[in-house]
Amino acid sequence: xxxxxxxxxxxxxxxxxxxxxxxxxxVQGAIEAAVTAFSGQTVRIAAAGRTxxxxxxTGQVVHVDLDRDWPAATVMxxxxxxxxxxxxxxxxxxxxxGDWHARFSATGRRYLYRVLNRPGRPALxxxxxxxxxxxxxxxxxxAGAAHLIGQHDFTTFRDVACQSASPVKRLDVARxxxxxxxxxxxxxxxxxxxxxxRSMTGTxxxxxxxxxxxxxxxAALEARDRAACGPVAPSDGLYLTGVDYG
Numbered sequence: 001x002x003x004x005x006x007x008x009x010x011x012x013x014x015x016x017x018x019x020x021x022x023x024x025x026x027v028q029g030a031i032e033a034a035v036t037a038f039s040g041q042t043v044r045i046a047a048a049g050r051t052x053x054x055x056x057x058t059g060q061v062v063h064v065d066l067d068r069d070w071p072a073a074t075v076m077x078x079x080x081x082x083x084x085x086x087x088x089x090x091x092x093x094x095x096x097x098g099d100w101h102a103r104f105s106a107t108g109r110r111y112l113y114r115v116l117n118r119p120g121r122p123a124l125x126x127x128x129x130x131x132x133x134x135x136x137x138x139x140x141x142x143a144g145a146a147h148l149i150g151q152h153d154f155t156t157f158r159d160v161a162c163q164s165a166s167p168v169k170r171l172d173v174a175r176x177x178x179x180x181x182x183x184x185x186x187x188x189x190x191x192x193x194x195x196x197x198r199s200m201t202g203t204x205x206x207x208x209x210x211x212x213x214x215x216x217x218x219a220a221l222e223a224r225d226r227a228a229c230g231p232v233a234p235s236d237g238l239y240l241t242g243v244d245y246g
Contacts, residue, residue, distance in 0.1 A: 002069045003096040006031075006079075008060040011087035012235070013127040018051045018060075020044075027051070027088055031062065034082035038075075039066055046102045048243040049109055052195065054235030056128065059091075059110070059242035063102040100245070108172070108244035109192060113185040113201045114237040117178075129182070130201075130237035136208030138178050143214035144207040145174035145185075147221060148200060154193055155224040157203070162194035167224075169193060176204065183208070198238060203230030 008031070016024040020032065028045060035043050048061040066075070076093035083089065116122050116129040117136050148157075151170040158167050173188035185204065187197050203220060206212040212230065220228040 001065055001067055003063055003065050003100070004070075004072065004075050005092075005094045005096045005100065005102065006062050006064065006076075006090050007092040008062055009058050009089045009091050010056060010060065011128070012051060012054050012056045014087055015053070017053045017055070018047060018049075027057075027060075030083060030086045030088050031064075031079070034079045034086075035064055035066075037082045038078040039068065039070075041067060048102050048106045049192075049240055051238075051240055052198075052235055054127075055238045055240070057240040060240050061102050061106070061243040063096055063100070102243075105245050106191075106243050107246040108188060108190055109240065110173075110242040110244070111187045111192070111197045112239045112241045113187075113197065113233065114239070115183040115185070115201075115205065116181060116237075117183045118181045127236055130205075130234050132183075132205060132209075134209055136178075136183050136205065137210065138176050138183060138208065140210075140214055141176040141183070141185075141204045141208045144204050144212070144217035145176055145200075147214065147218035148174045152221055153224050154196055154221070156220050156226060156228045157196045157199040158193040158226065159195040159199070160226055164193050167193060169196070174200070176208075195232060198233040198235065199229050201233040201238075205233065206230040 010027050015027050018027045020028040045062045045064045072093040076090050079090045114129045116131045119133050153167050155167040171189045175186045
């Protein structure tokens, strides 16, 4: 038996999230169906993170165990051939060493949130960005984001359905930058709570619009109360861009 490490890109618009669900199109379901079509095996893959409905990825990492030792290039090409009608692509495939695990071996995860900040609505990027018409103050958003960096109790930015054992997480990077007509928010941490990134993004956009001050972000964090969170950003603009392994 061989374990294969796959780097995956997908447009989450047409999927009911990553995790397999009965009678619902999911990214996991699409990949597992491709594995079965290629190898004849019924498998269950493991992923570095389970993205929500509508969330995209440019650097998701999964692993799959196959009974036969195939060349990595064969696995990649065969899966892509069976995924040709899906909005999912395998970008890289390698044989995993030892007891490496896509989820449990991960030491960091990176997310990007894209906000299209212009009066005109998106046409080409519809479903791939959050459209905010009013100009955002990126400097104020960065000042608010600075309060989130470090180890904190993120209860305020945690979905009520989150299954994590603890709300305490260390956020290593929270950065906001303007790139042309886009405002991009970058977050990096070992792991995240359910909808933490979308919750932080929605709050920081409130700062950018002038409805909140940067210090209001600190107050919301310290409240440790979900009711203190700003609006949750839509799934459209969120991307899992990479996973780190020590």
